[in-house]
Amino acid sequence: MKYAGLLVMTAGFFLSITAIVLYSAATPRAAFVLCGLAVQGLGLFVAVRAHMEARGESRS
């Protein structure tokens, strides 16, 4: 699951890059880039959840 989360974060990065290539107007560009960052936040959430689950199973 951690790898899935990190992969989603990479997808968010490419979404942000796509925004600056596709749009030249400031508002849609900023909105699209923010969407990319939101996707990255989702990926980070998944990765952190995966870490918590792994820790829960191996608590000493």
Place this chain on the structure above:
Amino acid sequence: MNLQAALPLTDAAFALTLVLLLVAPLAIAGVALINTGLGRSRSAAQALVGNLAMIAVAAIVFAVAGAAFTGNLTGTPGGAGHVFYMAGKPWNWLGAAPFLLGGLGSAPPTSQLALVFELMAVAMAVMIPWGSGADRLRLSAGLAISVLLAAIIFPLLAHWVWAGGWLAQLGVNFSLGAGFLDGGGAATAHALGGISALAVVWIAGSRRGKFPKEGLATAMPGHNAVYVVFGCLLALVGWLAWNVAGAVIWLHAPLAALPVTAVNTLLSASGALAATFTVTRVRFGKPDASLCANGWLAGLVASSACAGLVTPAESIFIGLAAGVITPLLVELLELALSIDDPSGAITVHAVGGLWGLLAAGIFAPQQGQFVAQLIGIATLLGLVLPGVYLLFKLLNRVVPFRVDQDGERIGMDLHELGGGAYPEFVIHRDDSYR
């Protein structure tokens, strides 16, 4: 501040910047002291020796190979590099300078200063994850991490940000302000170090006994508050030099703008300390020394991104926000997210650095600067974090990160160095091992 075009440095500016860069290692010394003080007494010598060894390895590796990939020593303004074309735009992704610092003596003065700055930044970047892996990260693993960061990851990022790479060119190619701005290494040193710290903690796991089967996380307070607080004072001196030198080298600030950069650095740290002091006073009834130190450091880290770009009032706000976030996030990471980060590096360096970079975009007057900063942040989170985690995961198979159970029980000093930092002290029995 209006960003100036890169002009040849006057002799006075060159001399001033060089002197500042010679003072900047005090920031590294301060962070090393803070990390050591926040760890346990039985690992204190290993922590400091590890810092020294990692800095030495990083300096050599960067000089041999990393500087070539960074690409500042090409003699070309802004550096030269390998370029591919996408959507009709050039994407400069890798530096192309000679190996072994070839051409250093004949490079333009600005390139020489840039190289010294990068050496300091790579030293800072490699020691940040070492603090997070305190009490369980093996010395050999720390050195291997240092090699990886100094040879590949830092040079790539530094090229993108500082040596005419695609992030620096966002302004030219996509009309995004002045391109991604990082005047003091908030992205290249601090965010990279903090992200590496997260990867280390994820891979090495928590200290034994930190998260028991039942109940809350075990408190493992730092062993020396004096080291921690003195480290903060030392860090301030280094940071003032670091940010002012960075403003000259990377933001091409005129000499008249440098006092504001220094004032902003101090104000950001002060705002952060005031906020952390207040938050911990309200949360726990008394201010917490180690969290206040982390807050101060987070203010300094945030200032690395924006001290040369914002006004003093904005610096206070940036510091206040960093100081509020720091204690709350340290608590969240430990109690809710099971992340054992003894030095608080993930909060201080990763989140503090990212906040500073974002704030630089919020307060910068240039059109499009906010989006340029967001792209830089997206790169750190979407490319650097997954890349670092994957590389560290592979490295962990070759050089295991975590010390064995016996080593963790007797302490890293005895296990790895054969002697403790405080041989005349009586070491208390550790209840977490019962």
